[in-house]
Amino acid sequence: MNILIVDDQRSARRILASILSTQEGLVLHEASSLEEARRVLTTTAIDIGLIDVRLDADARNRDGLVLVAEIREKFTALPVVVTASSEMEEIRAAMRAGAYDYILKDELCEELVLPIIQGLGSRRRLEHEVLRLRARLTPETGIQGLVGTSEVIGRLRTAIQRVVLSDRPVLVTGPTGAGKEVVVRAIHALGPNSADPLLDLNCGAIPELLMESQLFGHERGAFTGADRRQDGYLTAVRRGTLFLDELAELPLSLQAKLLRVLETGRFRRVGATAEEHFQGRVVAATHAKLEERVRQGRFREDLYHRLNVLNVRVPSLDERTQDIPALMAHFCRQQPRPLRFSQEAVEALSRRSWPGNVRQLRNFIDRLAVFCDEDPIGAETVAAYLEPSQGPVPAEDGLMAMARAILQLPVANKLEAIESTLLNEAMALAGGNKSGAARLLGIGRKAVERRLERKDEPPEVE
Numbered sequence: 419m420n421i422l423i424v425d426d427q428r429s430a431r432r433i434l435a436s437i438l439s440t441q442e443g444l445v446l447h448e449a450s451s452l453e454e455a456r457r458v459l460t461t462t463a464i465d466i467g468l469i470d471v472r473l474d475a476d477a478r479n480r481d482g483l484v485l486v487a488e489i490r491e492k493f494t495a496l497p498v499v500v501t502a503s504s505e506m507e508e509i510r511a512a513m514r515a516g517a518y519d520y521i522l523k524d525e526l527c528e529e530l531v532l533p534i535i536q537g538l539g540s541r542r543r544l545e546h547e548v549l550r551l552r553a554r555l556t557p558e559t560g561i562q563g564l565v566g567t568s569e570v571i572g573r574l575r576t577a578i579q580r581v582v583l584s585d586r587p588v589l590v591t592g593p594t595g596a597g598k599e600v601v602v603r604a605i606h607a608l609g610p611n612s613a614d615p616l617l618d619l620n621c622g623a624i625p626e627l628l629m630e631s632q633l634f635g636h637e638r639g640a641f642t643g644a645d646r647r648q649d650g651y652l653t654a655v656r657r658g659t660l661f662l663d664e665l666a667e668l669p670l671s672l673q674a675k676l677l678r679v680l681e682t683g684r685f686r687r688v689g690a691t692a693e694e695h696f697q698g699r700v701v702a703a704t705h706a707k708l709e710e711r712v713r714q715g716r717f718r719e720d721l722y723h724r725l726n727v728l729n730v731r732v733p734s735l736d737e738r739t740q741d742i743p744a745l746m747a748h749f750c751r752q753q754p755r756p757l758r759f760s761q762e763a764v765e766a767l768s769r770r771s772w773p774g775n776v777r778q779l780r781n782f783i784d785r786l787a788v789f790c791d792e793d794p795i796g797a798e799t800v801a802a803y804l805e806p807s808q809g810p811v812p813a814e815d816g817l818m819a820m821a822r823a824i825l826q827l828p829v830a831n832k833l834e835a836i837e838s839t840l841l842n843e844a845m846a847l848a849g850g851n852k853s854g855a856a857r858l859l860g861i862g863r864k865a866v867e868r869r870l871e872r873k874d875e876p877p878e879v880e
């Protein structure tokens with residue numbers, strides 16, 4: 419277990435360290451200020467934090483309490499406050515901020531400190547044991563579903579296990595096709611509420627009004643076509659996971675509403691006056707650089723900070739080429755017929771760059787399974803099949819994902835929903851200029867105008 423002792427006085431840190439050094443299996447870390455403690459917490463998986471309330475000579479300093487609150491918000495360590503028995507008010511404040519226990523400085527001795535550490539140690543061990551058992555119960559969707567043995571994928575698994583211990587929002591980032599969705603599924607499967615739903619909302623695939631209704635639900639008569647009351651994902655998810663995919667595309671108006679849900683845990687369905695409680699966990703994913711979107715005013719900074727509490731970065735395939743043979747074997751097993759590659763072919767595929775990441779590798783193997791009869795498939799054949807797919811990710815993937823998302827919508831006319839989304843996007847890209855939008859869409863300006871007039875009516879809901 420990693421223990422972090424935070425105290426501005428070296429002598430105080432020494433006393434605690436000497437008490438703890440009698441115990442086996444403890445790795446001790448020290449920090450003398452709030453900043454130093456933050457640095458250690460972000461680089462090391464600390465299990466227990468022993469934190470002095472005052473972290474500099476100023477008697478009014480209460481940085482230790484700030485740290486306790488931060489740990490509960492952003493890290494998975496168990497904080498314990500260390501203070502004098504005369505500071506009852508500070509002890510109360512620390513417990514309110516989320517400290518698990520307190521240690522009195524005037525009674526620092528093995529008999530009082532060690533039972534607290536041992537108690538928290540058992541708690542941590544139990545948490546890990548539960549995680550391990552859950553991982554065994556969900557081999558496909560859990561952490562084992564993440565194929566690979568490289569060091570980076572090992573770090574990714576550790577990050578997943580850490581965020582599962584908390585119930586705060588998670589932001590999963592990484593390039594397209596790298597496995598963000600696989601990671602989100604693992605977080606859900608390993609979490610305490612995996613029996614409740616994992617609901618996936620693609621923030622880039624559907625028109626704004628529909629998205630609002632899908633997320634928040636609506637009252638009967640809230641808009642044209644809303645002929646009955648409908649639960650949104652925020653209700654239907656219960657204590658499960660609300661997966662916001664392509665988060666960067668969430669319209670600004672919905673960003674404000676989502677922020678309110680995250681801050682207060684409350685929301686209103688479209689057309690309702692009464693508020694409801696959101697009980698689930700938000701896990702969002704994006705391949706876009708959100709900081710850049712914030713700078714451009716396209717993504718709310720406050721929402722970004724709310725969601726970026728726990729960040730899991732999924733590495734690109736080029737950062738973990740050692741995993742390519744294992745991934746190839748995994749995708750070969752999924753084919754309807756046996757598929758094998760020669761050693762040279764595996765090596766050639768492991769050497770090349772995969773800008774479309776794991777998805778591009780999977781698509782490549784799927785293609786060979788359909789078109790190639792060679793057994794085992796050799797390096798020359800692989801090279802021949804690679805030619806046309808050099809370069810960026812095939813666009814069909816994005817189109818297929820969008821088509822699938824739209825087909826599941828409660829919209830009567832799905833083709834119209836697609837058209838309207840495309841039209842909106844073209845208008846936005848062209849800065850509201852109809853001729854520009856017409857050029858992007860490959861149709862005439864008149865056709866754009868006609869469609870814009872038609873689209874004033876909100877889409878019909880099934």
Ligand SMILES: Nc1ncnc2c1ncn2[C@@H]1O[C@H](COP(=O)(O)OP(=O)(O)OP(=O)(O)O)[C@@H](O)[C@H]1O
Pocket residue numbers: 563564565566592593594595596597598599600601703704705748776777780
């Ligand atoms: N580590 C992995 N092990 C097994 N399969 C993986 C792994 N990573 C990705 N995949 C597979 O690769 C494909 C793409 O992964 P996924 O959809 O999770 O990517 P993504 O990062 O969410 O992409 P996007 O940003 O485009 O949504 C899926 O078929 C997924 O099952």
